[in-house]
Amino acid sequence: MTTHEAPHSSPPAGRTSRGDRAPRRAETRAVVWWAAGLLLALLHLRAVGSAVVAPEALDHGLLRDVPVETLTTGVAAFAAVGSALAAWMRWGRSAARGPRVVVAVGTVVVLLCAVLLVDATVLAGLGYLPAILVMSLFNAEVRASLDHYVAPDFLLQTAVLCGAVLLAVAAVRSARRSRWACERCGRRHDGADPAWTTPDAAARWGKIAALVAAAIPAFYGLTRIAWALGIPLGFSRESVESMREVDLLGPIGLGTFALLGAVLTLGLYQRWGDVFPRWILGLAGTQVPVGLAVVPATVVAVAVLPAGISMIVLGLSEGLLGLDAETWGAAGPAFLWPVWSLALGAAAYAYWLRRRGPCPACGRG
Structure with a gap:
């Protein structure tokens, strides 16, 4: 089986690729x-x-x-x-x-x-x-x-x-x-790969996914930072003041993490996510390792999905998911967490498709 085989051909009986033998x-x-x-x-x-x-x-x-x-x-x-x-x-x-x-x-x-x-x-x-x-x-x-x-x-x-x-x-x-594709990179051995997996296509739909994945945690983070500052954004003033007296670290930590994550998510389609910018001493101009972007994004996407589903169920059972001016910020953003998870996973996958390069297992790419 060679990389010059005609498209749509079937694998010879008993033959495997290097990726399959790994x-x-x-x-x-x-x-x-x-x-x-x-x-x-x-x-x-x-x-x-x-x-x-x-x-x-x-x-x-x-x-x-x-x-x-x-x-x-x-x-x-x-x-x-x-x-x-x-x-x-x-x-x-x-x-x-x-x-x-x-x-x-x-x-x-x-x-x-x-x-x-x-x-x-x-x-x-x-x-x-x-x-x-x-x-x-x-x-x-x-x-x-x-x-x-x-x-x-x-x-x-x-x-x-x-x-x-x-x-x-x-x-x-x-x-x-x-389906007779490389186990490591997913490219088909007959060359009949889906059009949406090409780098250009992945760049287009990956940008949309990244924007969605960045907007949701930014929205959530802004509400928590506002509470830490004493601003009753989507929460009653009494509840905000009570929370600040008990736990100020919570809204600051979660809000900062969410906003930082939103900014980093944008790197999944922007140039500074592919090449370290000039202000990063010692790394300026070098390529960002693919895993440095994909692994953290995947970890967050995996953690967000069950968290969002459990928050929605908890909010519905306790009546916390109201949409009035004094309640929507408490658990309302959790309605968007499953979307955040799927969008972030898609953005990370698109980033990997853009930057995966030639496969060391099958040699394609």
């Missing part, structure tokens, strides 16, 4: 991660069965009201399905449509379960972290809040999101193999 490291990591999760879930299930204690790590997300034993059993089943799917993606050889459909449906179900188990804990942790790291240098009470990042709920939700990402990556690589 070790399936992503799939292997997914198998190990989900198998370890299954083992921990079974150990935890045994502990719950012998001494019924409410596990703090599971007392979050949309399923927090489910009985402890039921939820723990469900998590074990969730991990078992995830590990089985990852194993099939790693070692499965069947090219039949039936097994592939079953795996695809199973993967979607597992990813949906991951969303149900996660709330805004991880996203809030990411939002608070910059301010906490700075202020912890001068304040012992703030330093104590770093314990949040080793708390059971934060660790579990982070593990669930990491497992979801690993499984999604394994699923994408498996799907690429099934």
Whole structure:
């Protein structure tokens, strides 16, 4: 099989590309991660069965009201399905449509379960972290809040999101193999790549996605900064003053993180996102590593989706999603978080399509 093969040709029987012969490291990591999760879930299930204690790590997300034993059993089943799917993606050889459909449906179900188990804990942790790291240098009470990042709920939700990402990556690589495309870059070996994946096309729709992905956190961040300054933007003055007396770090940290993220998101389509600008000493004029832009954007996109869904459900259940002048700022922006997640993921993918260059596995590009 060569790169000069005529378009739309089928692969010769028994032949594979260099990308297909490469070790399936992503799939292997997914198998190990989900198998370890299954083992921990079974150990935890045994502990719950012998001494019924409410596990703090599971007392979050949309399923927090489910009985402890039921939820723990469900998590074990969730991990078992995830590990089985990852194993099939790693070692499965069947090219039949039936097994592939079953795996695809199973993967979607597992990813949906991951969303149900996660709330805004991880996203809030990411939002608070910059301010906490700075202020912890001068304040012992703030330093104590770093314990949040080793708390059971934060660790579990982070593990669930990491497992979801690993499984999604394994699923994408498996799907690429099934349509005779390079596992690493996604380019088809017959040259029949979709027109929307070309650099020029990705630049066009990626710009739109980046603008949407920047506007939503900017809107959210402005409300939080306004509250920190005592301005009742979308919130009653009494509520703002009460919040400022109790927790000023929250709105400052989340607002600053959101505004900084909005600015950085614009780099996914602007030149300074491809080449370091002149004012960055030592790096001016050099190319920005693709991963330096794609990885953080992907992390935020993954954390935002379950956070937004949980905030919407919580807001609806507690009547916090009103649109009047004194309530819309509290949880109203969360309605846009799922859109933010999808737009940011699309913008990051478009950036990668523009800058991926020749593939080291298959040589195309």
